[in-house]
Amino acid sequence: MSEMYTCEICGKPTPNFKPWTCGPIAGKLGRSWCDDCEEKFEREHAWENEQWHQEEITCPWCGYVDIDSWEFEGEYDDKYECPRCEKPFILERVVDITYTSKRRIEDMPEGWEGE
Ligand SMILES: [Zn+2]
Ligand SMILES: [Zn+2]
Structure with a gap:
């Protein structure tokens, strides 16, 4: 069974986990965003320009x-x-x-x- 994390944005379970490259920030080792939230974030950012x-x-x-x-x-x-x-x-x-x-x-x- 692969490890599951909780999406930090919507709270859905997700296997996604991206470790920070520069070590833990505020006690966290990385971020877990599900594919949907990741996509939305990127889309919104690209949009905002x-x-x-x-x-x-x-x-x-x-x-x-x-x-x-x-x-x-x-x-x-x-x-x-x-x-x-x-x-x-x-x-x-x-x-x-x-x-x-x-x-x-x-x-x-x-x-x-x-x-
Ligand atoms: Zn999510
Ligand atoms: Zn203009």
Whole structure:
């Protein structure tokens, strides 16, 4: 009997298991998606034609690059229209967040003289 897994998306049993190439993530060794969900995911992704982290607004329909991107003030717009082909698309403004951390000076041990 071959091993069965549970599809993480729809919960159906599936023999599919794809191990992560870079080791366990959040305690999991890989992902189990049934063929249906896998296909749906790929289809949706191909459909979305996501323009990932472009510096300018790029139309996923015609590829038009809106050089006036800086005029877009909102965070999210699901009815943005391409100025060239006039087709709507979802626009999300991505703001990169970084973290800087340091120890608090008041937690410094007495008599600390450097590492
Ligand atoms: Zn599934
Ligand atoms: Zn367009």
